Structures are given as structure tokens and as C-alpha cells.
Amino acid sequence: MRPSTRAAVLLTATAATAVAARRLVAARKEPPADRIGRTHAVTVERPYDELDGQELPDPLRELGDAVTVELREAPGDRGTEIHVRRVDDRVRAGDVRRALREAR
Amino acid sequence: MTCGSDLHLLGGYIPFMEKGDVLGHEFAGEIVEVGPDVKAHRVGDRVVVSFIACGKCHYCHRREFSLCDNTNTNPAITESLWGHAVGGCFGYSHALGGNAGSHAEYVRVPFADIGAFTIPDAVSEERALFASDSASTGWMGADLGGVRPGHVVAVWGAGAVGQMAARAAILLGAERVVVIDRLDYRLRQVEKFVGAETLDFERTNIHEELRELSGGRGPDVCIEAVGMEAQSSPYDKVKQQLRLQTDRPTAVREAVHACAKGGSVFVLGVFAGFVDKFPLGAMMNKGLTVRGAQMHGQRYIPMLLDRMARDELTTEHLATHTMPLTEAAEGYRLFKEKEDDCVRAVFLPSSSS
Numbered sequence: 001m002r003p004s005t006r007a008a009v010l011l012t013a014t015a016a017t018a019v020a021a022r023r024l025v026a027a028r029k030e031p032p033a034d035r036i037g038r039t040h041a042v043t044v045e046r047p048y049d050e051l052d053g054q055e056l057p058d059p060l061r062e063l064g065d066a067v068t069v070e071l072r073e074a075p076g077d078r079g080t081e082i083h084v085r086r087v088d089d090r091v092r093a094g095d096v097r098r099a100l101r102e103a104r
Numbered sequence: 105m106t107c108g109s110d111l112h113l114l115g116g117y118i119p120f121m122e123k124g125d126v127l128g129h130e131f132a133g134e135i136v137e138v139g140p141d142v143k144a145h146r147v148g149d150r151v152v153v154s155f156i157a158c159g160k161c162h163y164c165h166r167r168e169f170s171l172c173d174n175t176n177t178n179p180a181i182t183e184s185l186w187g188h189a190v191g192g193c194f195g196y197s198h199a200l201g202g203n204a205g206s207h208a209e210y211v212r213v214p215f216a217d218i219g220a221f222t223i224p225d226a227v228s229e230e231r232a233l234f235a236s237d238s239a240s241t242g243w244m245g246a247d248l249g250g251v252r253p254g255h256v257v258a259v260w261g262a263g264a265v266g267q268m269a270a271r272a273a274i275l276l277g278a279e280r281v282v283v284i285d286r287l288d289y290r291l292r293q294v295e296k297f298v299g300a301e302t303l304d305f306e307r308t309n310i311h312e313e314l315r316e317l318s319g320g321r322g323p324d325v326c327i328e329a330v331g332m333e334a335q336s337s338p339y340d341k342v343k344q345q346l347r348l349q350t351d352r353p354t355a356v357r358e359a360v361h362a363c364a365k366g367g368s369v370f371v372l373g374v375f376a377g378f379v380d381k382f383p384l385g386a387m388m389n390k391g392l393t394v395r396g397a398q399m400h401g402q403r404y405i406p407m408l409l410d411r412m413a414r415d416e417l418t419t420e421h422l423a424t425h426t427m428p429l430t431e432a433a434e435g436y437r438l439f440k441e442k443e444d445d446c447v448r449a450v451f452l453p454s455s456s457s
Binding site for chain 2: 038039040041042043072074075076077078081082083100
């Protein structure tokens with residue numbers, strides 16, 4: 001094998017090893033945001049009592065029964081936390097995050 | 105006692121050690137002799153000792169004792185490295201004064217009225233030992249990081265300092281405290297002895313988890329208790345070995361990225377020089393306060409000893425390996441390699457053969 005060919009093979013092997021290693025590490029971690037049952041949350045500057053029992057903002061209401069929504073009083077007088085949990089794959093995690101951003 | 109920052113010295117990351125230097129900066133013991141200017145202590149007192157500070161300079165008056173102007177006897181080194189000299193420290197290389205450390209039968213304590221504290225009768229030496237550095241460093245991270253009731257606090261590193269920072273955050277009223285590490289036995293200690301939640305960074309996306317458990321906000325205070333030899337990508341390790349960066353700032357990067365807008369990041373882990381890929385954009389645009397310090401032990405030790413006497417702060421579980429000083433090399437090996445569930449190795453000079 002000529003040196004340049006050898007170098008190319010070595011580079012390719014190194015790159016492949018690096019990719020494989022990255023995938024291995026990624027596989028060990030649970031998928032960050034798109035796991036069913038994963039909770040996504042935002043905090044809004046509104047008192048819990050003011051939001052509890054109110055109709056949800058449109059972006060969250062439009063997700064329908066593909067999600068469950070829970071309100072919690074945020075600690076430290078920070079307002080209210082809105083926690084949204086996907087119950088199945090009718091909506092994607094990105095849709096939930098987008099709805100939360102718009103609802104805020 | 106071993107400390108993670110001693111590993112930086114042993115590993116050559118802080119290149120100001122000389123043959124014959126004595127390590128050790130976290131210690132407690134009995135006074136066998138006092139100098140003529142010592143008024144607060146007598147022979148026979150049990151004491152725990154902090155870093156070296158004069159008690160009279162501007163910085164000591166501001167209770168920033170590790171910044172003491174008068175106790176680093178080699179100020180030129182750190183003036184070149186960091187622009188100014190910081191205070192002196194036991195057993196921490198000639199950059200911090202070249203003072204002989206505590207891995208010895210006897211240690212000379214300069215400014216003993218300022219830096220040595222009598223251990224209350226109700227507190228064992230084993231417990232008080234951790235007030236010397238681990239607990240005071242951890243408390244400083246929570247205190248100067250600005251932990252308040254209602255805060256969500258994340259701590260990177262489940263070693264002794266990280267555990268003490270988490271405990272401090274709980275005692276200061278934080279709503280949720282989460283400690284991040286990869287070593288299961290240390291995370292179990294956090295849950296059992298500290299009372300904080302845990303995350304394993306090898307199994308979890310830390311940024312996602314911290315965001316969701318804080319209601320989407322991110323932690324109000326992020327405390328880094330890892331330092332310059334953090335578990336890192338090959339990229340960072342290679343750059344450090346090639347001296348293209350002196351420190352591996354993995355946990356600092358993650359803390360800055362995860363921190364809530366307007367939040368605070370406190371760097372407790374020891375760093376020596378320069379880092380690469382510091383997320384300055386995140387820091388600036390999110391309006392973060394980023395601070396760090398060597399610990400101002402004198403500021404906290406009396407309060408910590410009181411809390412130890414009331415059992416609010418317990419540390420015995422951290423001393424996983426107690427051994428004669430003659431076995432210090434093995435103690436450091438266990439500590440460095442994280443073998444046998446080692447958190448800290450404590451050396452007893454009196455049991456040396």
C-alpha cells in the first residue's frame with residue numbers, strides 16, 4: 001500500500017471509529033426530548049390561582065388528548081409551571097415545545 | 105486527606121511542584137506548640153485549619169480570605185499567571201507559597217489565630233476535618249452563588265465538595281437540589297446522606313432533564329465542583345495533553361448552557377489556566393453571573409462546626425478510606441482511580457509505622 005493510500009485508509013478508519021463511538025455514547029443516553037411520557041415545561045408569570053380551572057391557551061388546547069397538562073405553583077414566587085406530557089405519538093416533542101413557547 | 109485538587113498537582117497540571125514538597129491542605133489535629141503571637145489557641149487544643157490568611161489586609165477585611173495580600177510568599181508566579189497573586193495555601197505548589205502541607209506528623213500553621221479553629225467537644229475530628237476545605241468550599245459555592253429559598257440548584261460533581269455544596273443549598277432553603285455525576289456509588293451517597301436528587305450524565309441528557317425539572321427555566325444556581333480534569337471528549341483531552349489548553353472545562357460549559365436566564369454559575373473546581381470553547385455567548389446573552397474562588401474558609405468554618413455539632417451537616421460517609429500516612433500513595437491511587445468506592449482517603453500520621 002502506498003503511503004497516501006495508507007493515510008487515507010487510516011483517516012477513514014479513524015473517522016468511522018469516532019462516528020461509532022459517538023453513536024455508542026448517544027445510544028446509552030435516553031432520547032432527550034421525543035420519548036413518549038416525557039414532560040415538557042414552561043413557567044409563566046401568572047399566579048397559579050388565576051390559571052387553575054381556566055381554559056388552556058389555544059396552542060396547548062389544539063394538542064387535544066394527545067397530551068396531558070398539569071399546572072403547578074412555581075417555587076420562589078415565580079408564577080406557574082405548565083407541564084405537558086405526551087401520551088402517544090400523535091404529536092411530536094417539537095410540537096409540544098412550540099405550543100409551550102407560544103402559550104407563554 | 106486527599107483532595108481532587110491534589111490530583112492536579114500529582115498529574116503535573118500545575119507545574120510548580122519541587123522535589124521534597126509536602127502535599128495536603130485539608131486537615132485537623134492537635135496543637136503541640138504555639139508561637140509567641142498566638143493568642144487564641146493553646147497546646148492540646150483540637151483544631152481544624154483553613155487556607156493561610158493574614159487577617160489584616162483589605163481582602164481579609166472583606167472576608168475574602170483566599171485573596172489575602174500577604175501570605176503568598178511567591179507572588180511573582182501567580183502575578184504572571186493570573187495578573188495578581190492570591191493568598192497562600194498549604195501543600196499547594198510554589199505558586200501558592202510553597203508551604204509544607206499536612207501529609208506529615210507535624211505542620212506549621214502561620215497566622216494560627218486567623219486560620220485555625222477549635223473543634224467543639226461535640227464534634228469528632230473525623231467530622232470536623234471536612235470543615236477544613238470540602239464543606240467550606242461547598243458552602244461558599246451555595247452562598248456566593250446566591251442560593252435562596254425557592255431556588256432550583258444544580259451541582260456538577262458528587263465528590264466531597266459537590267456533596268457539601270448540595271447540602272449547603274438544601275440548608276439555605278433551595279426548593280430542589282440536583283447533583284450530577286456518573287459514579288453510581290457517589291450518587292447513592294448523595295441521595296442517602298445529602299438528601300438531594302441525582303442525575304447520571306452518562307445515561308441522561310442533562311440539559312433536557314434540568315430544564316424540565318425546573319419548570320422549563322433551568323437551574324437558578326449552577327455549582328461546578330469538578331475542576332480541570334473533568335470527564336471530557338477526546339477533543340478536550342487531546343488539546344490538554346498537547347498544552348493547547350491547560351484545563352478541561354466540560355462541566356463549566358454545561359453549567360453555563362443549562363443555567364436559567366439571569367442565573368448564577370459558581371466555579372468551585374480548581375482551574376489553572378486557559379480553556380477552549382467557553383460559551384461566552386450564552387453567558388452574556390442570558391445575563392448570567394459567573395463567579396469562582398478558592399475557598400474563603402475562615403468565613404464559614406465556625407458556622408460549619410456549629411452545624412456539625414447540631415448534626416445538620418454530617419461528613420463521616422465521605423471518609424471512605426482511613427489509613428496510615430505510610431500508605432498515602434495507595435490512598436491516592438484508590439482516590440484517583442475511584443476504586444473500591446473511594447470518595448476521600450484520610451491519612452493518620454499517628455498510626456504510621
